[in-house]
Amino acid sequence: METLHVVKVGGAVVEDAQKLERLLQSFAALPGRKLLVHGGGRAATALSARLGIETRMVGGRRITDAATLETVVMVYGGLVNKSLVARLQALGIPAAGLCGADFDCVRSVKRPVGEVDYGFVGDIVSVDAGALSRLLEAGTVPVIAPITHDGAGQLLNTNADAMASAVAAALSKYYAVSLKLCFEKPGVLADPADDGSVIPVLAAADIPALTASGTLSGGMLPKVEGALKALEQGVGEVVITSYNALAGGTRVCL
Amino acid sequence: METLHVVKVGGAVVEDAQKLERLLQSFAALPGRKLLVHGGGRAATALSARLGIETRMVGGRRITDAATLETVVMVYGGLVNKSLVARLQALGIPAAGLCGADFDCVRSVKRPVGEVDYGFVGDIVSVDAGALSRLLEAGTVPVIAPITHDGAGQLLNTNADAMASAVAAALSKYYAVSLKLCFEKPGVLADPADDGSVIPVLAAADIPALTASGTLSGGMLPKVEGALKALEQGVGEVVITSYNALAGGTRVCL
Numbered sequence: 001m002e003t004l005h006v007v008k009v010g011g012a013v014v015e016d017a018q019k020l021e022r023l024l025q026s027f028a029a030l031p032g033r034k035l036l037v038h039g040g041g042r043a044a045t046a047l048s049a050r051l052g053i054e055t056r057m058v059g060g061r062r063i064t065d066a067a068t069l070e071t072v073v074m075v076y077g078g079l080v081n082k083s084l085v086a087r088l089q090a091l092g093i094p095a096a097g098l099c100g101a102d103f104d105c106v107r108s109v110k111r112p113v114g115e116v117d118y119g120f121v122g123d124i125v126s127v128d129a130g131a132l133s134r135l136l137e138a139g140t141v142p143v144i145a146p147i148t149h150d151g152a153g154q155l156l157n158t159n160a161d162a163m164a165s166a167v168a169a170a171l172s173k174y175y176a177v178s179l180k181l182c183f184e185k186p187g188v189l190a191d192p193a194d195d196g197s198v199i200p201v202l203a204a205a206d207i208p209a210l211t212a213s214g215t216l217s218g219g220m221l222p223k224v225e226g227a228l229k230a231l232e233q234g235v236g237e238v239v240i241t242s243y244n245a246l247a248g249g250t251r252v253c254l
Numbered sequence: 255m256e257t258l259h260v261v262k263v264g265g266a267v268v269e270d271a272q273k274l275e276r277l278l279q280s281f282a283a284l285p286g287r288k289l290l291v292h293g294g295g296r297a298a299t300a301l302s303a304r305l306g307i308e309t310r311m312v313g314g315r316r317i318t319d320a321a322t323l324e325t326v327v328m329v330y331g332g333l334v335n336k337s338l339v340a341r342l343q344a345l346g347i348p349a350a351g352l353c354g355a356d357f358d359c360v361r362s363v364k365r366p367v368g369e370v371d372y373g374f375v376g377d378i379v380s381v382d383a384g385a386l387s388r389l390l391e392a393g394t395v396p397v398i399a400p401i402t403h404d405g406a407g408q409l410l411n412t413n414a415d416a417m418a419s420a421v422a423a424a425l426s427k428y429y430a431v432s433l434k435l436c437f438e439k440p441g442v443l444a445d446p447a448d449d450g451s452v453i454p455v456l457a458a459a460d461i462p463a464l465t466a467s468g469t470l471s472g473g474m475l476p477k478v479e480g481a482l483k484a485l486e487q488g489v490g491e492v493v494i495t496s497y498n499a500l501a502g503g504t505r506v507c508l
Binding site for chain 1: 330337353401407
């Protein structure tokens with residue numbers, strides 16, 4: 001099977017011009033088939049503030065009313081996505097920006113109202129790996145915004161990590177997928193204050209002890225959980241690494 | 255040659271939910287290969303106003319400073335484009351939203367500063383008809399936002415009528431292109447107050463007299479000029495018609 005690199009980059013990198021340029025250059029240098037999934041939450045929060053729309057987060061998830069949905073569609077699907085595509089094109093990468101509605105490639109269902117009403121938040125139900133694979137085989141580099149649709153005309157706000165995991169898992173049918181989750185740090189750190197303390201291999205069996213000791217905490221927990229889920233769904237390799245070189249980092253193993 | 259329908263729909267229809275639904279249903283019912291180009295200027299003006307960005311128009315063209323460019327990329331490339339795609343998908347149409355940067359399909363050059371500095375406005379220099387044709391031949395229905403790029407990473411605001419004409423002309427290499435320019439009226443009217451007075455055929459030779467008499471005026475003049483230019487560039491048929499049925503209307507001839 002051919003290798004496919006699925007790279008996920010979050011808002012903190014996307015919104016820092018220098019870091020973004022490094023990420024895009026590293027991404028452009030990756031050999032073979034590749035695909036980028038991006039976030040952009042901070043820019044959405046900033047635009048909401050300018051529009052006088054209150055941002056409400058519950059457990060790290062954005063409560064998405066109709067006005068907030070418009071904002072995230074504009075920021076993720078428009079501004080961030082098209083800016084990334086234009087910059088990749090300038091680097092000679094044949095990029096095409098997509099959200100889940102384009103080519104009907106990622107469908108979701110509006111999250112049922114439970115204790116919390118998340119509003120127009122979509123949980124992914126299907127990925128059309130065939131549609132994405134046809135683009136990849138035509139030499140295209142998809143750049144995917146975390147917006148999905150329900151097939152009945154409704155756009156839905158979707159978590160970018162969930163988008164990356166679902167796309168990586170679905171494409172494992174056709175490729176040996178290497179999923180790289182990029183952020184500001186060089187990997188999972190044994191000592192959060194020391195960037196030189198990257199844990200090179202993180203096995204599922206080690207996670208309870210590392211969580212109990214506080215080595216894994218905060219935003220790293222869902223990242224590691226997402227990595228394990230992707231591996232369980234057939235993704236060949238998951239690495240938590242820096243935007244800087246897309247090399248090194250922490251390889252997560254079952 | 256197979257027929258390709260290129261339909262251009264402007265902001266006034268895009269931003270009226272009922273008219274838009276009629277347009278999308280009419281578009282969905284068109285047989286064979288098809289492609290939609292949309293505007294969205296009124297929504298961009300409204301968002302700019304909410305963000306405290308002044309909208310300046312010169313000769314019907316938007317002066318596009320950096321803040322305005324962000325706004326139009328968000329509105330045209332994000333909100334309007336993805337909403338249209340999701341609604342077309344709900345009608346069973348395999349739509350994919352694009353701007354000129356995606357697939358590097360439409361390149362432009364920043365308009366040189368003359369008497370007026372239009373800012374980040376792009377004049378189209380090339381259309382990759384091959385890239386668009388590959389999408390069409392794969393059964394995809396492209397939905398194109400009037401945003402282009404310069405190939406060096408810069409997004410540019412581009413007139414939607416110019417986008418539709420350029421795309422239609424370039425695709426005439428592969429298809430018998432029928433370009434439909436849709437708006438609120440049923441066609442070019444002999445009496446602007448009477449929707450029943452549609453001129454069925456408008457020949458280039460008639461235009462000077464109709465302009466002198468005031469029958470052709472205002473926003474209709476650039477539309478007719480664009481139609482003639484498209485015909486000169488090989489487009490098989492240009493019809494100015496209503497969003498309502500995409501039938502009837504005024505056929506413009508050389």
